[in-house]
Amino acid sequence: MSEMLDCDVLVVGAGPTGMTLGLLSARNGLRTIVIDKAEDIYPLPRAAHIDHEIMRIFQELGVADEVAASSRTAERYDFLTAQGDVLLRFEGTNRLGPGGWPASNMIHQPSIEALLREAAAPQKHLELHRRWSWESCVVAAGRVASSIATPDGVRDIRSRFLIGADGARSPVRTAMKIDVDDLGFDEQWLVIDVLVRDQERLPKANLQICDPLRPTTCVLMGSGRHRWEFMLKPGETAEQMLDDGVIADLLKPWRVEGAVSLERKAVYRFHARVAKAWRAGPILLAGDAAHLMPPFAGQGLCSGLRDAANLAWKLKAVCGGSDEGLLDTYQSEREPQVRSIIMLAMMMGRTVCITDPVAARARDEQMLAARADGTSSDGALPGPPLGVGRVMPDCPLAGSYFPQPVSATGERFDNVLGSGAWLIAQSLTDGDDASADLQMIALDDLRLAPFRGALEAWLAKSGKPAVLIRPDRYVFGTGTPSLLARAWRSPLSARQVATERRFH
Numbered sequence: 001m002s003e004m005l006d007c008d009v010l011v012v013g014a015g016p017t018g019m020t021l022g023l024l025s026a027r028n029g030l031r032t033i034v035i036d037k038a039e040d041i042y043p044l045p046r047a048a049h050i051d052h053e054i055m056r057i058f059q060e061l062g063v064a065d066e067v068a069a070s071s072r073t074a075e076r077y078d079f080l081t082a083q084g085d086v087l088l089r090f091e092g093t094n095r096l097g098p099g100g101w102p103a104s105n106m107i108h109q110p111s112i113e114a115l116l117r118e119a120a121a122p123q124k125h126l127e128l129h130r131r132w133s134w135e136s137c138v139v140a141a142g143r144v145a146s147s148i149a150t151p152d153g154v155r156d157i158r159s160r161f162l163i164g165a166d167g168a169r170s171p172v173r174t175a176m177k178i179d180v181d182d183l184g185f186d187e188q189w190l191v192i193d194v195l196v197r198d199q200e201r202l203p204k205a206n207l208q209i210c211d212p213l214r215p216t217t218c219v220l221m222g223s224g225r226h227r228w229e230f231m232l233k234p235g236e237t238a239e240q241m242l243d244d245g246v247i248a249d250l251l252k253p254w255r256v257e258g259a260v261s262l263e264r265k266a267v268y269r270f271h272a273r274v275a276k277a278w279r280a281g282p283i284l285l286a287g288d289a290a291h292l293m294p295p296f297a298g299q300g301l302c303s304g305l306r307d308a309a310n311l312a313w314k315l316k317a318v319c320g321g322s323d324e325g326l327l328d329t330y331q332s333e334r335e336p337q338v339r340s341i342i343m344l345a346m347m348m349g350r351t352v353c354i355t356d357p358v359a360a361r362a363r364d365e366q367m368l369a370a371r372a373d374g375t376s377s378d379g380a381l382p383g384p385p386l387g388v389g390r391v392m393p394d395c396p397l398a399g400s401y402f403p404q405p406v407s408a409t410g411e412r413f414d415n416v417l418g419s420g421a422w423l424i425a426q427s428l429t430d431g432d433d434a435s436a437d438l439q440m441i442a443l444d445d446l447r448l449a450p451f452r453g454a455l456e457a458w459l460a461k462s463g464k465p466a467v468l469i470r471p472d473r474y475v476f477g478t479g480t481p482s483l484l485a486r487a488w489r490s491p492l493s494a495r496q497v498a499t500e501r502r503f504h
Contacts, residue, residue: 005158005159006031007030007031007158007160008030008031008159008161008315009162009163010161010163011025011032011033011034011163011165012146012162012164012165012166012171013164013287013289014034014038014128014130015165015304016109016113016304018034019034019113019117020304020305020309021286021307021308021312022034022120022126022128023061023116023120023123024309025126025315025316026124028312028313028316029316030315030319032125032126033127033128034126035128035132035133037131037134038131040130041110044110044193045110045193045263047107047300048109048220048221048298049107049301049302050107050112051302052098052099052102053098053383054301054305054306055105056099056101056414057305059101063118067107070107070108070111070223071105071107072220073093073094073104074093074104074205074220075093075204075205076089076090076091076093076206077090077208079208079210079348079367080209081211081364082210085364087364087367087368089378090381091379093206096406098401099401099403099473100405100413100414104206106219106220106222108222108223109301129150131150133148134172135147135149135154135171137175137283139282139283142281142282143158143160144160144161144282146159146162159282160319161282161284162282163286164285164286165285165289165304167287168271168288168292170288172283172285173289176280178277178285179275179277180276181274181276183342185270186270186271187270187294188231188238188267188268188270189230189268190241190250190266191227191228191266191267192228192230192265193227193262193264193265194225194226194228194256194263195225195261195263196225196226196260197258197259198258198259202226202259204220206219211360212356212357214250215355216228216231217296228251228254229295230250231352232267242265242266242267270295270349271293271294272345272346273291279327284311286311287307288300288304290307290338291335291342293345294346296346296352297341297381299344303337306337307330309473313471313472314326314327314329314330315327320437323491329390332387332389333388333391333399334386334387337387344381351363385474387399391474391475392477392479395475397462398476399474401473402467402469405450405451405455407450408450414473418439419471420438421437421439421470421471421476421488422469423466423468423488424441424469425441425465425481426442426466427442427443435489437489438468438485438488443459464480465480466479466484467484468487
């Protein structure tokens, strides 16, 4: 690394995605600078949900217990008719998911952002600068020189990589002239966040009310809060809907007067969009800068943090000498996942947003009949696998998510092995050598004793003697230990790199 560089990674945007990426990069030993144009954390709630996979990422960062303490869980997520009949039900959202934490966690975003910034303070490889606004950059010889407006004047930062985690209007994406694919979802909703005085008077489940007269969302939140969302009808304006009298009328059927007090009211447009390129040489996009989705699946924030986890270990590898083509696998792996989740969220949204009474009646009849005959889509929300990328070709389990076992005493597996890539095998020979980038562990290792049953069961189901798990906890591949280790350390194959390299 040239001594002329100020940092390895410059992250624009100190929201949850940017801070998570900054923390992961710094913990990987990369010199990292995170900047944000705001003075402080935005004080009002935005995202309301994270899943078990995101809690596992927070576990790696050492903040999961604190996040859990301020979060709430619900037993189910119901789609109801205007009369209260169940059209669709996702159950068990309070039980442990594959990531070793509750499947669904209702959060208070400012509290999480505060925890991430507290975690950043002791990181010797991480700098966080507020009121620093990214303006432009020049790329030369694979390096980035960014111009930053600061309270003390313009500052130039030279970095090997620049990450735009700077939101839906992303100045970084705009400067790179990266187009966006609009997937055709555009709805206006009024969002109401309240502080709760009497929790017993509020619903205990997350709800979508599929009422053609006024589609409505009602969900739990963390830190003593609750949220309602009301779809705007044709002809209604944001100014009208933000009137306190209108809000009081909308909440009246819920009978919560005196149990809650208004904290925030805002009208949002829900969109579904994906950036057509997530990488332009040493510049990459993450979070809302790369993709937007309607909130009905609760996966907007989750998707940004998955970006961070996917990208962080690849940046470390490239800074350590790996082929930069590894960064092309970021979009090729993540975009199919994101698009799958967006399609699910749009399906949910279009189910809820039907305002024609005849069409709504037909929907109700069809979905109620499906529940009656057992063909409904009830169950847990799916977790799609990675797309083509840095996974072992022709391995059926490659790209799937590796679950985190939890012991009978509540100990979590990741805390035992730590960060990095793992190779877990039924047995190892003297020729199976670990290295700096790969920890190799046999099932008879005493550290694995509390988790041995779960690990043995996973390997037995795979039909292979070993599994190699990437640092982001997705499966690289299964097979013999020697085969996996060679494949992991081998150069990228053509099938592991995105087929189209834009901006190169």
